Amino acid sequence: MSEETKMHENTPEENTEANAEQTAEAEAGYANITALKKGDTVQGKVVKVDNDQAFVDIGYKYDGIIPLRELSSIPLENAAAAVEVGQEVELKVVTIDDEKEKLVLSKRAVDSEKAWDELQAKLDSQETIEAAVADVVKGGLVVDVGLRGFVPASMVERHYVEDFSDYKGRTLRLKVKELDREKNKVILSQKDVLDEEFEANKQRILNSIEVGQEIEGAVQRLTPFGVFVDIGGIDGLVHISEMAWHHVEQASELVKEGDIVKVQVLKVDPENERISLSMKAVQPGPWEQLGDHIQPGAIVPGTVKRLVSFGAFVEIAPGVEGLVHISQIAHRHIGTPHEVLEEGQEINVKILDLNPAEKRVSLSIKETEEAPAAPPKSEKPRKEKDSANDYVAQPNQSLSLTLGERFGDKLSKFK
The missing domain is CATH 2.40.50.140 (Nucleic acid-binding proteins)
Incomplete structure (x- = not known):
């Protein structure tokens, strides 16, 4: 052993003093050992996370554990969903057994106590909160608000939703609708938030449009x-x-x-x-959309839309109706348009006059048809009465008679 090493070795007295200091520090750190009991609230740091539990250093002589069921009011798949290593947490002592060095802690109990007070304040103020959807169940959604919160299906959206399967993991904006601590009942609504926003937006539009x-x-x-x-x-x-x-x-x-x-x-x-x-x-008006084929003198197809005493209104283009005056319906005289036309009938008409500015067009049906030939005049029989012998001319009998033929017998007396 070198002289230098010897110089740094502690004497038995020094070792005794060092051990005493360490013991004092430990005793100071564990000053609450005798005071720690079931129901106490403690602060700790997460030092390890397993699938079904988390280990926490609360400054006690051994670490405590938080079972999976004590991590959250919402069922979890693993502990990592609730805490992570290094996280500071507030916990409640569930059980303590120094002989077995078993310290069971609960995060859920502390979170629940705080949540009731916080949710009551949110209910009173109608403040909006955010929460993630933890599970989709029959009739609605389960959310974690420090407690197990329930959002009924009718309170999720403003519209009807048939399938909520893709809502798990979504963050919702919610208002507290109902609290019942005795029944451990927390009802929340996202629809109320959406309704408020809709009404506010509606008023904004009504005032600005x-x-x-x-x-x-x-x-x-x-x-x-x-x-x-x-x-x-x-x-x-x-x-x-x-x-x-x-x-x-x-x-x-x-x-x-x-x-x-x-x-x-x-x-x-x-x-x-x-x-x-x-x-x-x-959209451009129908009169502005009239094509070049609709001009005075043109013959176009149309549909009879209305019949009135003085004529018929015929649509010759979408939204464009013209009048066929009763005198322009047929070559023959008619008493009413109903004699030859009916509503919905497809016909051809001739454009007599077009005035887009005044949205007027005059039409004719009869000018699309050839006028019928005039009927032959009937010959009336003629008759004449002879003043001398009451001769009556018969039809087709010539009246051009000579004097000899008419008065021959009388003239013979003077010979």
């Missing part, structure tokens, strides 16, 4: 009287008469749910939260 404004929206619902279009979080109605310039029987003729359409705002009623929209207002 202007009549005449053109916007895009998504078709939400089809009804017998039109379609509802989402224009940014609020639905407006496009009445069926405002869907197109031509007559529309059913909305499904033009759109389906999910279609993106351009609309114009016709009316805003903030008090009743109603918005009237038009699809046809953003």
Whole structure:
């Protein structure tokens, strides 16, 4: 042994002093040994994580364990889902057995006690909280809010959800709906949060939207009287008469749910939260869309739309109707248009006059047809009465008689 080594060796007295210091430090660190008992709340640091438990140093003479069931109010697959090495945690002593050096701790008990108070405060203030979906069960979702929280299926979204299988792991924004500590019951709702946001957004749109404004929206619902279009979080109605310039029987003729359409705002009623929209207002009018083939003198196909006493209205293009005056329906005289026409009938018409500016067009049916030939005139029989012998001329008998033929017997007396 070198002199230098000898110089650094402790004497028995020094070793005794060092051991005494270590013992004092240990006693100081474990000053709560005799005071530690079941139900105590302690602070600790996670030193090891197994699948079914976690080990925690709480400054005691041996480490405590947190069983999987005591880590959370929500069933866990493994301990790592709740804690990690180095994490500071607050725990409650469940059992302590120094002889077996067994110290069982609970994180769940501490979290639950705090959660009840915190959730009550959130319920009173209606503050929004966030929580991850731990499990999908019959009738709704289970979330971890320090307690086992339940979100009924009807309170998850504003719309109906058929399958919640992909919700596990999602973070929801929730409001506390109901608390019952005695029954360990915690009911939460995400729908309330979404409803509040929807109402706030609706008011913002109602206050900012202007009549005449053109916007895009998504078709939400089809009804017998039109379609509802989402224009940014609020639905407006496009009445069926405002869907197109031509007559529309059913909305499904033009759109389906999910279609993106351009609309114009016709009316805003903030008090009743109603918005009237038009699809046809953003489309070129039918009179602006008339082709070159629709000009005075042209013969075009049309559909009889309405019959009135003075004529018939015929559609010659989508949304463009012209009048066939009763005098232009047939070459012969008719008392009413119903004598020769019926609504829905397909016919050809000739354009007599066209005025797009005034949206007027005059039509003729009879000028598309060749006029029938005039019937031959009937000959009336003629008769003459002879003043001398009451001679009556018969039909087809010549009246050109000579004087000798008519008065021969009388003239013979003068010979």
